[in-house]
Amino acid sequence: MAIEIKVGDRTAWVDLRGQDGNLLEIEVDGKIMKVDVMHTADGTFSILEGGHSYNIELVPHKKPKKYTAYSLYEEYDVEIIDAEARYLLDRGSGAFGSADKEISSPMPGKVVKVFVKEGDEVKNGQTAIVISAMKMESEYKVPVDGKVKKVNVKDGDTIEGNQVLIELE
Amino acid sequence: MTSIKKILVANRGEIAIRIMRTCREMNIEAVAVFSEADRTSLHVRYAHEAHLIGKAPSNESYLNIEKIIEVAKYCKADAIHPGYGFLSENATFARRCKEEGIIFIGPSPEVIVQMGDKIMAREAMTKADVPVVPGTAESISDEKEVFEVIKDIELPIMIKAAAGGGGKGMRLVHKESEIESAVRAARSEALSSFGDDSVYIEKYITSPHHIEFQILADEHGNVIHLFERECSIQRRHQKMIEETPSPLMTPELREKMGQSAVEAAKAVNYTGAGTIEFLVDNNLNYYFLEMNTRLQVEHPITERVTGVDLVKQQIRIAEGQELEFKQKDLSQKGHSIECRIYAEDPDNNFMPSPGKIYKISEPLGLGVRTDGYVYEGYEIPIFYDPMISKLIVWGKTRDEAINRMRRALYEYKITGIKTSIKYLERIMGNAEFIKGDYDTHFIEDHQKELMDKSGHKDISDMVVIAAFIDYLQKISSSENSSKDFVTPQSRWKNIPYINHF
Numbered sequence: 290m291a292i293e294i295k296v297g298d299r300t301a302w303v304d305l306r307g308q309d310g311n312l313l314e315i316e317v318d319g320k321i322m323k324v325d326v327m328h329t330a331d332g333t334f335s336i337l338e339g340g341h342s343y344n345i346e347l348v349p350h351k352k353p354k355k356y357t358a359y360s361l362y363e364e365y366d367v368e369i370i371d372a373e374a375r376y377l378l379d380r381g382s383g384a385f386g387s388a389d390k391e392i393s394s395p396m397p398g399k400v401v402k403v404f405v406k407e408g409d410e411v412k413n414g415q416t417a418i419v420i421s422a423m424k425m426e427s428e429y430k431v432p433v434d435g436k437v438k439k440v441n442v443k444d445g446d447t448i449e450g451n452q453v454l455i456e457l458e
Numbered sequence: 459m460t461s462i463k464k465i466l467v468a469n470r471g472e473i474a475i476r477i478m479r480t481c482r483e484m485n486i487e488a489v490a491v492f493s494e495a496d497r498t499s500l501h502v503r504y505a506h507e508a509h510l511i512g513k514a515p516s517n518e519s520y521l522n523i524e525k526i527i528e529v530a531k532y533c534k535a536d537a538i539h540p541g542y543g544f545l546s547e548n549a550t551f552a553r554r555c556k557e558e559g560i561i562f563i564g565p566s567p568e569v570i571v572q573m574g575d576k577i578m579a580r581e582a583m584t585k586a587d588v589p590v591v592p593g594t595a596e597s598i599s600d601e602k603e604v605f606e607v608i609k610d611i612e613l614p615i616m617i618k619a620a621a622g623g624g625g626k627g628m629r630l631v632h633k634e635s636e637i638e639s640a641v642r643a644a645r646s647e648a649l650s651s652f653g654d655d656s657v658y659i660e661k662y663i664t665s666p667h668h669i670e671f672q673i674l675a676d677e678h679g680n681v682i683h684l685f686e687r688e689c690s691i692q693r694r695h696q697k698m699i700e701e702t703p704s705p706l707m708t709p710e711l712r713e714k715m716g717q718s719a720v721e722a723a724k725a726v727n728y729t730g731a732g733t734i735e736f737l738v739d740n741n742l743n744y745y746f747l748e749m750n751t752r753l754q755v756e757h758p759i760t761e762r763v764t765g766v767d768l769v770k771q772q773i774r775i776a777e778g779q780e781l782e783f784k785q786k787d788l789s790q791k792g793h794s795i796e797c798r799i800y801a802e803d804p805d806n807n808f809m810p811s812p813g814k815i816y817k818i819s820e821p822l823g824l825g826v827r828t829d830g831y832v833y834e835g836y837e838i839p840i841f842y843d844p845m846i847s848k849l850i851v852w853g854k855t856r857d858e859a860i861n862r863m864r865r866a867l868y869e870y871k872i873t874g875i876k877t878s879i880k881y882l883e884r885i886m887g888n889a890e891f892i893k894g895d896y897d898t899h900f901i902e903d904h905q906k907e908l909m910d911k912s913g914h915k916d917i918s919d920m921v922v923i924a925a926f927i928d929y930l931q932k933i934s935s936s937e938n939s940s941k942d943f944v945t946p947q948s949r950w951k952n953i954p955y956i957n958h959f
Contacts, residue, residue: 292929301922305930315926317919326927329656332817334924341916346873348816358921359873362880362914367925370526395803396810397840421846423653423801423810424626426643443841447840450813 290380290447330384390438392429392455398422398444405455407439418457433457459778462486462537462561468551469541470520470741472831472847473753474501476951477539480769489533495839498922501801507533514841520544521653523551528924530560537561537776539769542841546752547574547910565730565751572641572726573749576620577658577949580835583746586725588718591737591745593660601641605634608660614662617641619648619655622748625696626651630662635951663745665897667738668692669704670750671719672760672768672842674776675728682710682785683716684760684768689735691885693808693901698878699885701754701764703896705856722749731757731772740897755798758850764792792852793859795884799830801838804881805909812838816874821866825852825859828870838875847875856894860886884908 291304299339306321307314325337331344334345348369353368368374378400401419410430418429439456442448465481466489469472478488478501490505497625502508508531512519518527521544530538538555541562549570549870560645563635564570573579577597578637580590580850592611597620598604608615617640619627629640641657649655672684688704689697708745717736726749735747757768766788774782802808814828816836820828831846832838838846853859885891888904901908 290930290933291927294925294929296918296921296925299918302642302920303922303926305926309842313927315923317922320919322919324923327925328927333800334927336920336923338920343920344869345921346817347924348926350876353628357569357873357923358924359871360917360921362911364876365916365918367921369781369925369929390932395806397812398810399840408664420856422812422840423842425810425844427809451899 292372293370295366295370297365300370307348342361364452390433390435390457391453392417392432392457393453394420394421394427394429394448395450397450398424398427398446398448400448400454401426402432403440403441403442403455404442405431405437407437407440411435411457417443429454431457460536460561462773462777463823464489464533464535465563465773466491466533466536466538466544467501467541468520468526468538469500469543470496470501470831470842472829472845473541473543473755475504475831477769478504478539480773483767484773486769486773489529489535491529492522493841495841498836500833500836503721509533512543514839516544516841517650517653521548523548523554526551527554527558527560529780531553531558535560537563537773539563539772540749540752541736542752542755547750549574550616550866551676561776563730563772565728565732567791569726570751572649573728573751574731574902576618576748576907579658579749580746582726583722586721588722588725588745588746591660591663591747591813594658597656597658598641602633602636604637604641604659606633606707611659611661614664616660616662617644617657618660619644619652620659621652621654621656622648625692625694627657628695632696647754659929663737663739665740665899666690667704667706667897668697668735668747669706669715669733669738670733670754671716672754672757673719673723673728673732673734674768674771674775674781675730675732676781677729677778678734678780680781680784681720681728682725682781682783683719684764684788686712686715687733687754687756687759687788689756690896690898691900693900696770697756698797698901699795699797699882700733700759701856701859702759703790703793703856706738706742708742711738711744715744718744718746722746730753730775731768755845756796758827759794759796762827762852763789763790763792765791792854793856794850794852795859795863796848796850797835797847797863798878799849799870799872799882800878801846801875802878803876805876806877808878810840810844811876812840813875814836814838817871819869819871821849821869823866826866827851832872846872857892860892880911884910 304316327335336343347356356367358365358367399422401421403418415431416428418433436458438458464487468475479489487506491511492502511525545551545572549567552562553567603956614632617629627644630643631640644657645655676944687702689700691699731748736744738744801811827850832846851862864886
């Protein structure tokens with residue numbers, strides 16, 4: 290069953306070619322790799338390839354088929370694009386928003402102050418909102434020149450990570 | 459002399475556990491207090507007793523003096539240990555403890571007022587002939603005053619919270635245009651962190667080293683120092699890595715600064731454990747910066763090279779006992795380094811990264827200590843400090859300690875949130891750091907190299923494989939009809955980790 294998997298900016302085509310217990314033959318973007326994969330009881334994928342050992346952890350997101358993958362040094366956003374996901378994507382209800390028209394905070398926290406309101410003409414670089422988390426205040430700036438379409442939060446609100454705070458037109 | 463049988467720890471997180479560990483060794487019962495956000499925090503589970511003291515924001519819980527006193531009286535605690543931060547340098551709290559007949563493990567309220575107010579502290583030090591950094595003798599009331607002051611002591615300047623510490627309520631100003639927002643930010647941070655928004659100005663010393671001395675003083679007039687800690691590796695004026703001995707230190711300077719630290723403590727009749735922070739310039743001139751009238755975050759490195767349990771000494775001093783050792787009994791054995799592990803994103807201007815911990819593998823092995831409090835499945839609250847643990851190593855030499863730290867950081871894995879671990883690992887590999895040639899600008903000056911993650915093999919293929927196998931496993935466990943893929947139970951266990959979420 291071949292599917293596509295998005296890892297960071299890369300979209301890889303992957304298929305299972307053969308299996309003998311935990312010894313697998315997997316094709317990734319046309320390259321066939323022989324790997325020894327163990328999903329250990331503590332939740333790590335231990336992969337041996339050509340004698341090299343890799344440990345990968347997959348942390349599931351709230352949205353299905355999305356993960357953050359951790360290797361020793363890197364962190365990757367991972368998304369499974371199977372038939373179902375593709376169908377949803379084609380219908381335009383996929384998870385890809387127009388990120389540059391939104392202001393969101395990667396972390397949960399509290400809204401200290403919102404500086405813009407609906408209908409405001411805003412300039413790239415202008416401070417739109419101040420969020421406080423862990424005793425640190427961070428300013429979020431307008432990413433593009435434009436007009437404020439919607440402000441979803443107000444001063445004092447508690448917010449979640451990656452929540453859309455302000456939408457631009 | 460009193461014998462302390464029960465201590466309320468008025469703090470949370472790693473330091474609460476650190477204190478309780480010593481309590482257990484001394485057969486003292488430990489009482490935890492916690493906010494609504496901390497019900498699942500490990501310090502609550504480690505303690506003999508635990509009591510809820512209020513809502514998540516610290517001013518409604520960990521800073522609520524009367525509530526904490528009420529709990530202490532209710533559970534008949536003999537003493538309160540304030541840890542660091544929160545009420546540790548709050549004179550009103552120390553005074554209230556005294557009034558209620560509870561021992562406050564720390565110096566007297568008078569000393570806290572004097573040293574806690576950085577302006578009064580500077581005065582006291584000047585009187586005791588300890589050199590201080592040039593700056594304002596009084597707190598400033600508005601931005602206009604700053605413009606007056608910079609006519610005398612030129613920019614750059616530091617704006618600091620009079621009640622400050624730990625890098626909170628502190629702003630560096632290079633340009634006149636930055637003054638207004640810097641004063642405002644320092645004020646607002648000072649108010650939320652310490653409940654006092656007065657700030658003062660200090661000349662900013664370029665290329666400074668931040669070196670501090672640990673002191674212990676008993677109620678019988680004995681004062682000793684436990685040598686220095688080099689704390690120059692900082693980001694946003696907050697320490698990231700500390701080591702002892704300092705690579706900058708010479709035996710002569712150590713002798714001189716140690717003596718100054720002891721004099722400083724004596725000048726204010728200090729009792730308990732305290733830290734005198736100095737700025738040292740490249741010519742080895744040193745200036746008193748501030749005194750922290752509490753246990754420091756980085757105290758374990760001093761414990762490691764001297765063999766002294768500082769919390770135990772604090773408790774003994776609070777009981778009225780005499781110090782067990784004299785200056786000549788102490789020496790620094792080997793080298794110790796501490797790395798602070800923060801829940802933050804080093805790739806994104808060290809932005810805090812609270813959230814749920816997915817998995818932790820802690821480093822172990824010879825010469826490694828971790829002081830932490832988070833565990834798998836724990837949700838780090840947004841209300842408190844982003845520091846989640848401290849990694850402390852010891853080595854016979856500085857080189858050995860650095861190599862050991864690098865190894866320990868390699869072993870340390872925390873997923874689910876972003877942490878400073880890999881960033882710290884890169885610092886351990888930095889040539890200037892290894893040479894010991896650094897000042898407080900190290901992070902800024904080496905930003906590019908420290909952000910450079912090249913040199914690691916692209917292993918996205920392996921990530922694809924892991925995600926693919928995970929997908930196949932999920933498919934085959936949901937529909938048994940799949941013939942494409944066999945998931946032998948003995949090979950791929952159905953692991954319970956998903957249940958954490």
